[in-house]
Amino acid sequence: MSFLGQMKRRNVFRIGMAYIVAAWVLVQMMDIIAQNFMAPDWVMKLLVFFCFAGFPFALWLSWAYEITPDGLRKEIHVDRTLEPHPEKGKKLDVFIMAMLAVVVGLVSLERFMPKAPELAIQPKVMVVEPDPIPTGPILENSIAVLPFVNMSADPNQDYFSDGLSEELLNVLTHVEGLNVASRTSSFAYKGSTGSIQQIARSLRVANILEGSVRKVGNRLRITAQLIDADTDVHLWSDSYDRDMTDIFQIQDEIANAIVSALTVELGVGLQAVTVKSATSNLDAYDLYLQGRELFIARKNLPTSWALLDQAVHMDPEFARAWETLSAVRSVATSWFPGSETDHDSLALAAARRALEIDPSLSMPHAVIGMKFELTGEGYAGAIASLDKAIENDPKNATASLWRGILFKDMGYIEESRQGFEQCLEIDPGYLLCSQYLALSLLTLGEIESAIKQFELTFEDNFHGLDDNFVSYYVHTGQRNMAFLVAAHGMTRAYAPIKDWIEAIENPNQDHSSKVARFNKWGEAENMTVCEMNSVAVSLKQEQCFQDIENAGSIWHPDAAWYRKKPAFKEYVNEHLMAYWQENGFPPQCHSLDDGDFECD
Numbered sequence: 001m002s003f004l005g006q007m008k009r010r011n012v013f014r015i016g017m018a019y020i021v022a023a024w025v026l027v028q029m030m031d032i033i034a035q036n037f038m039a040p041d042w043v044m045k046l047l048v049f050f051c052f053a054g055f056p057f058a059l060w061l062s063w064a065y066e067i068t069p070d071g072l073r074k075e076i077h078v079d080r081t082l083e084p085h086p087e088k089g090k091k092l093d094v095f096i097m098a099m100l101a102v103v104v105g106l107v108s109l110e111r112f113m114p115k116a117p118e119l120a121i122q123p124k125v126m127v128v129e130p131d132p133i134p135t136g137p138i139l140e141n142s143i144a145v146l147p148f149v150n151m152s153a154d155p156n157q158d159y160f161s162d163g164l165s166e167e168l169l170n171v172l173t174h175v176e177g178l179n180v181a182s183r184t185s186s187f188a189y190k191g192s193t194g195s196i197q198q199i200a201r202s203l204r205v206a207n208i209l210e211g212s213v214r215k216v217g218n219r220l221r222i223t224a225q226l227i228d229a230d231t232d233v234h235l236w237s238d239s240y241d242r243d244m245t246d247i248f249q250i251q252d253e254i255a256n257a258i259v260s261a262l263t264v265e266l267g268v269g270l271q272a273v274t275v276k277s278a279t280s281n282l283d284a285y286d287l288y289l290q291g292r293e294l295f296i297a298r299k300n301l302p303t304s305w306a307l308l309d310q311a312v313h314m315d316p317e318f319a320r321a322w323e324t325l326s327a328v329r330s331v332a333t334s335w336f337p338g339s340e341t342d343h344d345s346l347a348l349a350a351a352r353r354a355l356e357i358d359p360s361l362s363m364p365h366a367v368i369g370m371k372f373e374l375t376g377e378g379y380a381g382a383i384a385s386l387d388k389a390i391e392n393d394p395k396n397a398t399a400s401l402w403r404g405i406l407f408k409d410m411g412y413i414e415e416s417r418q419g420f421e422q423c424l425e426i427d428p429g430y431l432l433c434s435q436y437l438a439l440s441l442l443t444l445g446e447i448e449s450a451i452k453q454f455e456l457t458f459e460d461n462f463h464g465l466d467d468n469f470v471s472y473y474v475h476t477g478q479r480n481m482a483f484l485v486a487a488h489g490m491t492r493a494y495a496p497i498k499d500w501i502e503a504i505e506n507p508n509q510d511h512s513s514k515v516a517r518f519n520k521w522g523e524a525e526n527m528t529v530c531e532m533n534s535v536a537v538s539l540k541q542e543q544c545f546q547d548i549e550n551a552g553s554i555w556h557p558d559a560a561w562y563r564k565k566p567a568f569k570e571y572v573n574e575h576l577m578a579y580w581q582e583n584g585f586p587p588q589c590h591s592l593d594d595g596d597f598e599c600d
Contacts, residue, residue: 019058023051142205143262144181145169147190148222151214161213162187163289164222164251168209171255171273173395178262181205182397183296184429200229207235207265209258218244218282224254226261236261244282251275279321284314288321295328301335304328312350319357326350326367327398344371362393370402373548379579382406397427404436409551410576411586411599413443431462439468443555447472463488467534471558474504489534492525503538504558511539534558542567548575555588563599572597 030047145168150161166183173180181203189199196208211224225237236257240250252275259272279285291307294300308325312318329347332339348371351364369385372378377385383406389399404419417440423433434457441450454469467489473482479501486497499514518529518539529536530544533553542565545554554562554571562568572580585591589599 015061016055016059019055023055027051137204138201138206139179139204140206141177141262142179142181143172143207143209143226143258144186144200144203144205145172146199146208146210147187148210148224149212151212151221152216157213157215159290159293160215160286162190162293164213164247165211167251167275168255171251171275172258175255175259175273176271178259179205182427182429184427188429196227196229196232206230207262215244220244220247220250222250222254224257226258228265235265247282247285248275248277279315279318281315281318284311284318284321287311287314288318288324291321291328292324295324298335301328301332305332312353317357319354319361322350322354322357323361323363326354327363330367330370344374347371348374360392362389362396362399365389365392366396366399366402369406379406379410379576380582395426397423397430397433400426401430401433401436404433404440405552408436408440408443408555410579411555411589413440413555414587416440417444431457431460432464435462435465439465442468442472443557445557463491465489467532468556470500470534471504471538474501490532494521496521500535500538507538507540507561515539515541537562546571551575560600568599569597572599 027044027048030044145165148161148165150158152160165187169180169183169186172178185203189202192199194202196210200206200208206229208227208229209224210227211222214221220240220242222240222242223237224240226235227233228235238254238257240253242250252273255273255275279288287307288311291304291311294304294307305325305328308321308328311321312325315321326347329343329350332341332343332347336343347367351367354361354364365385366389368375369382369389372382372385375381383403386399386403386406389396390403393399400419400423404416404423406416407413407419408416417437420433420437420440423430424437427433435454438450438453438457441447441453444450451469451472454465457464466485470482470486470489473479473485482501482504483497486500487495490497496514496517499511499517503509503511503514515529518532518535522528522531529539529541530547530550533544533550534556536544536550537553537556537559540561542562544550545559545562546567551571553559554568580586580589585597586599589597591597
């Protein structure tokens with residue numbers, strides 16, 4: 001008998017088929033069990049290994065042994081002169097058919113059985129994978145200004161080359177018909193080793209301006225080149241060897257050379273620009289660039305305002321230095337809570353001085369709008385000032401951000417959302433705008449979109465509004481994540497965040513001991529629980545929200561308890577009702593027949 005005939009007689013083929021089908025069914029069943037019991041990955045890997053390893057052994061057994069009416073016998077001991085037992089093969093066929101039926105059943109169940117939503121099984125942290133190349137098209141008539149390379153012997157001169165790059169970017173921004181990538185987006189590629197084509201695609205621009213700056217004393221050598229990103233062709237390039245006294249003239253020449261080159265290349269009429277001399281005092285200008293760079297990076301703000309103070313002292317008519325000084329002082333209040341310095345008054349004084357010199361500036365109007373409590377203008381005056389800031393400079397992303405914050409504080413959440421979206425349209429890399437947009441979405445009840453937007457900022461290690469999202473992670477069972485976000489939200493070490501988490505978990509408990517621990521911890525940080533807005537919401541400290549500086553927290557979803565309190569109505573009647581009556585109630589609030597009102 002042939003070898004194949006021997007294998008068929010000894011049922012090797014049947015045994016092999018039965019083994020394969022049975023092993024597949026076993027793996028599928030064990031996979032279901034392992035998922036339900038959250039077994040480690042190595043369990044399934046080990047099972048699959050043994051299934052593969054057992055297959056040759058099963059074939060060897062079927063070749064070397066045979067099942068007889070007297071039991072299992074070695075093949076060499078089986079008497080082949082006796083009548084064969086065909087029922088053995090039939091039983092194997094039945095077994096194989098039964099296993100195949102199970103296979104068909106499992107496959108059908110997996111394909112046609114509706115799947116439960118993931119969040120119904122287990123809340124998950126959304127992980128957003130960054131897309132290095134946006135899916136949007138290249139913007140028409142567009143350019144990005146990359147940070148010019150500092151070629152000076154002193155590496156600390158980076159502020160000057162960065163400052164010159166930003167000055168050129170700001171000039172080009174005001175060229176009508178030209179789309180210019182924001183500073184935040186462009187400067188993210190400082191020191192990048194990516195190709196011009198890759199950077200341009202990421203920024204969605206057709207052209208790139210790059211260059212270098214060498215500064216030796218008061219002598220400058222500036223090189224600049226304009227590149228068509230699609231073809232990598234240089235549309236224009238030039239070098240400038242000048243004294244520092246010509247700095248604004250150089251900016252004018254470079255900007256208009258770019259406009260001229262793009263006009264020829266794009267076939268569209270771009271209007272020439274004029275760069276005004278900001279100051280005749282070059283030392284003041286140098287201090288201004290240093291102070292502005294620190295402010296933009298939010299690094300060492302005291303040094304930033306000290307440098308700007310020196311700049312305006314050297315040249316009291318330096319409007320842009322006054323403007324930047326007002327912006328630095330305006331944010332210092334939130335950066336240095338409990339400070340004995342009246343930063344708000346200093347911010348207002350600097351803003352007003354800047355507008356006295358140059359009424360066309362934008363940021364001073366925005367600063368005045370945000371200090372409406374001191375000016376006595378109220379919310380109506382604040383919105384009017386911010387509208388003026390945006391009118392003077394429609395691409396002032398910070399003004400759009402601040403306007404959105406004011407609308408949020410007044411309860412107009414949809415309007416605030418639009419402000420934050422406008423901010424991100426101007427500057428997609430503005431992380432604070434991104435987190436405020438997430439907070440607006442959270443308040444509007446668009447939870448999935450809110451968390452996705454919030455977690456987009458994780459990769460940048462940005463933690464401006466983390467405290468507002470702690471309760472989400474608690475409520476969805478992600479307790480460890482809640483602790484991490486709470487720790488970042490507090491920004492200071494050893495805060496008793498366990499009390500905060502437990503207050504969210506048990507909202508109806510007495511929180512007096514937790515409040516005492518927070519206040520005790522806050523003594524060393526020169527702050528009270530009322531200066532920790534989200535903590536105050538969770539600990540139900542209603543007295544904290546009578547202060548207009550904490551107004552933003554009263555619309556958080558977890559502050560619904562406060563919106564049912566008489567103190568909330570007192571606050572609204574004092575600060576918001578006049579604006580509401582003139583401009584309409586927010587959607588979540590409505591007036592009652594007796595002249596009263598209520599909010600969700």
